Amino acid sequence: MKHRFETFGGIIASDDPPFLAFVDRPYMRELGVGESPLWDGADQGIGRLSAPTEVHLAATNACPVKCDHCYMDGGSAAADEMDQATFERGLQVLADMGVFHVALGGGEALMRKDIFALAQRARQLGLVPNLTVSGYLMTPALAERMTVFGQVNVSVDGAGPMAGVFRAPERFAEADAAIDLLVGAGVPTGINCVIGRRNAPGIADLFAYAKQKGVNEIEFLRLKPAGRGASVYAAERTTYEQNVALTPLLAELSEETGLCAKVDCSFVPMMCHHEPPLEVLEATATYGCEAANVLLGIRSDGSVAGCSFLPTQDLSLFDLPDQWDSHPSFEQLRSWTEHAPEPCRSCRYLxxxxxxxxxxxxxxxxxxxxxxxxxxxxxxxxxxxxx
Ligand code: SF4
Ligand code: SF4
Incomplete structure (x- = not known):
């Protein structure tokens, strides 16, 4: 089992079943993994990790699907995208820092001919590569090779009439065929669904579709005002009523179908509205904004942001080992709660x-x-x- 020391104790990672666990110093000692110099100082809690646990890496900006909400403004490859050798050096940097997972996306990651070589290199370095695809370009032969990834998620923002809310409706058939190929090849397969106000009414139908397809889980992502998402955000953002209704709806549909439903970090305020016990949220590792701590976003040219949806900084992937602890943009994100205005300041979920x-x-x-x-x-x- 892979592990990493932290001031509070450490993080342990298992591939099968896949999980990450944050454990205290006594537990790490019980595991017999030795002592860490990080334990000589104060416990700084989980808000100051020694490295991200997960890095979202845009493999390319090239994408033929061109969804209206694409946070990368995917279409053409960006100037100065990392070539294979540079990308592999970048993976080495992340592995040396102690990162556990790299989520490869885009753009359409399969537009890179070297995507499997990159995934294999990640595996050699002890990183678990996950992948998000649109379904375009998936073939039976490629699906068979997808077992190198920990999980492959296919972007589907809705079934039936909702299939064309953010992209050309005919793209649904490609995603649908890709899911069949992946599930048929025994690849752990999920669905990524970006929720906006027009496709939110289709959530129940998406659960029924996912159940019928035999996928592992659906991950619901909030629409973000980044890339092309910025130009549609005002019109497409979910309404107050939809935000309030989301958590109970997902819980109900998940129980009904037996399908795991995840929400991304940005939906945590909508969960908190229902006043769940803090202990339950902590026990299920439900945390809100994890930018520049648990998460980091890296663009296809190697530039870095706190997460995929924040602007990049004057920082490259290769600067990270020196800059992780102290870069001002990271510090600003990590210290947000110390300067929180109302009503966050008095919120018990802050x-x-x-x-x-x-x-x-x-x-x-x-x-x-x-x-x-x-x-x-x-x-x-x-x-x-x-x-
Ligand atoms: S990490 Fe923070 S800024 Fe980035 S999407 Fe999540 S909540 Fe938003
Ligand atoms: S901390 Fe702020 S954003 Fe989060 S639930 Fe509380 S009031 Fe909402």
Whole structure:
């Protein structure tokens, strides 16, 4: 089992069953993995990790599907995309830092002819590569090779009438065929669904579709105002009522179908609205904004951002070992809760939620330090305060 030391103890990773566990110092000692110099100082908690656990790596910006909400503005390959040798050096950097997972996406990652070589290199380095694809380019032969990935998710934002909300409706057939090929090849397969106001009414139908297809899970992602998502955000963002209804709806459908439903970090404020016990959220490792701590986003040219949806900084993947602890943009994200304004300041979920999605806040309010404007508690607070 792979492990990494942290000031609080450490993180252990298992491939089968796949999990990451954050454990304390006594537990690490019980595992017999030795002592760490990190334990000489104070326990800094899980808000200051020694490295990200997961890095989202855009393999390329090239993509023929060109979804309306693409956070990478996918279409043509970006200038200066990393070639195979540079990409592999980058993977080495991440492995040396102690990263556990790399989520390869794009663009359409299969537009890279070397994608399997990159995945194999990640495996050799002890990284688990996961992949997100549109379904375009999937063939039976490629599906058979996909077992190198820990999981492959196919982007499907809806079935039936919802299939064409963010992309050309005829693209659904490609995604649908890709899911069949992947499931048939025994590849752990999931669905990524970006939720906006027009496809939210199709969530129940998507569960039924996913169940029929035999996928492992559906991951629901909030629409982000990044890339082309910025130009559709105002019209497509989910409504207050949809945000409030989402968590109970997913819980109900998940129980009904037996399918695992995940939400991304940016939906945590919508969960907190229902006042779940903090212990339950902690026990299930449900945390809000993890930019520049658990997560990091790296573009296809090697430039780095706190997460895939935040602007890149004057920083390259190869600067990370020196800059991880101290880069000002990372520090700003990690210390957000220390400067939290109301209503986050008095919210009992602050340390866990961390003020919601800072990418959304920065886009909508112009201020990265503002509370997430779509959090129901933030909306209620603004209504009480008046104009
Ligand atoms: S008020 Fe702030 S901290 Fe509380 S749930 Fe909303 S965004 Fe998160
Ligand atoms: S800014 Fe934070 S909450 Fe928003 S997507 Fe990035 S990591 Fe998640």
């Amino acid at each position: 340390e866990l939620c961390k003020g919601g999605c800072h990418a959304v806040a920065a886009f909508v309010t112009g201020d990265l330090m503002a509370p997430d404007p779509d959090c129901p508690r933030v909306v209620d607070y603004a209504r009480q305060e008046g104009p």
